[in-house]
Amino acid sequence: MNAVDATDRAATQEEVEAPSLLTIILDTNPHAWALLADSLPLSKAVANLLVFINAHLAINYANRVAVVVSHSERAEWLYPTPADATLEQAHSNGDGENGNRAGTGGAVQPPDDANKYRPFAQLEYAIMTNLQRLMCTTTPAAISSAPSTMLAGALTRALAYISKQSASTNPTTTATTHFNYSDPSSVAGGNSLNPSDDTTTTSRSNQRLTTRILIVSVSGDLAETYIELMNAIFACQRLSIPIDVLKLAGDPTFLQQAADTTNGIYLSLSNPLARAGMLQYLMFAFLPDAAARERLVMPGEGEGVDFRAACFCHKRVVDIGFVCSICLSIFCEPLADGTCLLCGSHLSMANYGQKPVVVARPKKKGKKKRVVDGGVETPGSGRETPAPG
């Protein structure tokens, strides 16, 4: 049949690009944003983000986006709108029938505007409404008492959502590293024993959902939730989800390591001039997906990464640390009394900086007869280097 008119119909399916899910984690720590208020207020940053999201959705019809906000004492979904938010909205609008469409993000209806592309309008309305609701329900007590931001919580929620979406979109996930627990023959690290044998060349790969995470961060100190943050970063590494980081303010701490471990991009905008061009940085660095990134020169490749650890006792950054073998806590100097600060176990101190073992020189009896310098016997084996003068 194909030979009649010489067209090849079978290959059209291969040309469709794989859909991509972009999850954005927005750090809305009020203290940090207040410091940036003169150069980049939060409203302007959100506006830039919305343009970026629209661009991402416009690239491929099947692309999707999800937005989580990491506030000072909680992590909430902005998009898709969670169910309890929809119910509140419905009640406040006096409209009861929309309350059942939970989690789809479509229950929150934007005002009709014929000039706006409908998906963009829906998304923008949902995000702005939810963000306003979040800000209105923040109490002063929450801001003053909580740690800086709940980034670990936001990352965990995003990951749970991503893994559910990937599982529902890719029913035959034998090629990904996502562990399929129902299948007895699946294994962590992929079923194929050769790690480079990635089945992205199969025709089903076009429907596979590729996912990535973008973190827009302004806060510095994340040491409170170190363990949870590390767990989330390793989960991303295992699921092959790149974490891109756009740092507007604050210390890099662990986000640079996160981006490096997961093959993401780390960009830091340190001066107000750079921050004013936030949209340009977003578009150039973070818009291309994983397939395009292989062919482009991405920023941040040529720089080294600071991997040094912080000690548990003084929070100082150390090059050489002393590690407790029971609880793996890092200290900057050998402990005074030999007791680990965290687990309380008694530790034996090894001999640090020990001198290398010297092999004893064999005594050569025959050499004593050597006469040097007019008959005076030189002591020793005579192998010393002659001193000048």
Next chain:
Amino acid sequence: MASDQEYDDQSDEEETGVRDGRRRTMASRPKDRGQARWEEAANRNWELQEGADGSIEGVLGGLEEASKRKRLLKDTTPLQRGIIRHTLLVFDLSSAMNEKDLRPTRHLLTINYTIMFVREFFEQNPISQLGILGMREGLAIRVSDMSGNPNDHITALKLLRATEPKGNPSLQNALDMARAALYHTPSHGTREVVIVLGALLSSDPGDIHDTIKSCIRDRIRVRIIGLAARMHICAEICRKTNGGDESYYSVAVDEVDYRQQLMSITTPPVLRATDTEAQKQNQAALLMMGFPSRIVEEKPTLCACHGNLTRGGYLCSRCKAKVCNLPATCPTCDLTLILSTHLARSYHHLFPLRNWVEVPWSRARQKGSTQCFGCLSSFPAVPAQYDGLENGKVGARSKRAEGASESSRYECETCGSHFCIDCDVTCHEVLHNCPGCQSRGHVGGGEEVVDGG
């Protein structure tokens, strides 16, 4: 025939009992014998009870959830574990491994599983070391040396595929070679030997009990996975070297079970307080480790580990020698070089996430949860006819499989959020964080919820 008549009488009496799922069609089976082990795996489609609305969707979903959760329910109390591990894997390369009861042959399947095991082991225990030995023709042979690099082991295992197993295994020779390999390991790490034994004999040159005594003296813990049948000597070795614990010897019944047992070894072993030898030698030590940073150079320079010209790498914190990848031991000054992320990989073993509990309909109604907290997928609604039913009547409704929650909700006891089965599996196996606990910080003197979960 008398026996037939007896059988007929029995079958008449028990017609009403047929529906509870026991097969009584064979005359030789005694009345009160339970299900055979192989029968548990059999799929009994005719026994599924229909739900109130005539559909079996609820029951099928329940079966799926139960099978997913089966792997999760293990003890999650935080115990002290040996994180720095020195493990030796001993293969049986005797003629018994040519059997085809595990497809394609026991030998090939073992090698395939071991390659997966090596990858998972180094992912879960990045600062540990692994070595591989084999038992062949009465001798113990070295397949790969103790090292922290998974690729060495994987190449050696791939070469092993080409060799043919023959001869008899010798447990004593394998244990002696393992003891020699583990002799120089430092005392703060664990010393483990894992033996995969497919044969039903061991041909040893001397008295294996002397070897067992010396293993106990050297604090080596032996674990054996049998492939054929249970052997007394294996049980004795495992029991004596683990201080009386019987659970370290197990026999795999099929491929799935075999793989699960092999993968369960990647979890660090629990350290015992009753181990008096360990107390005397004071296992815990303060280790000096370096945390290098990555550098990128303009011009290529030689690396200290291979002698290759590379443009980047890590500089040793003490002597500034360049190494290619971590974790490594500096070739110049013998300092252990690691990243803090390698240490962080093991934290989830020390602070495991607590198990979540099933949510009955009453609690679901009380909490009013409609969506999974983690992934925003919707739960089945609380059925209207539940109103007015007490707890006693719950059993009369169609019960889902054992282990699955009737409302498809699973609750974290610390934060009270409800999750679906997929989030339960993901959070416990991959993430090790609870989204609910992490998303709710304490506000102004509230309860501290930021724990290790």
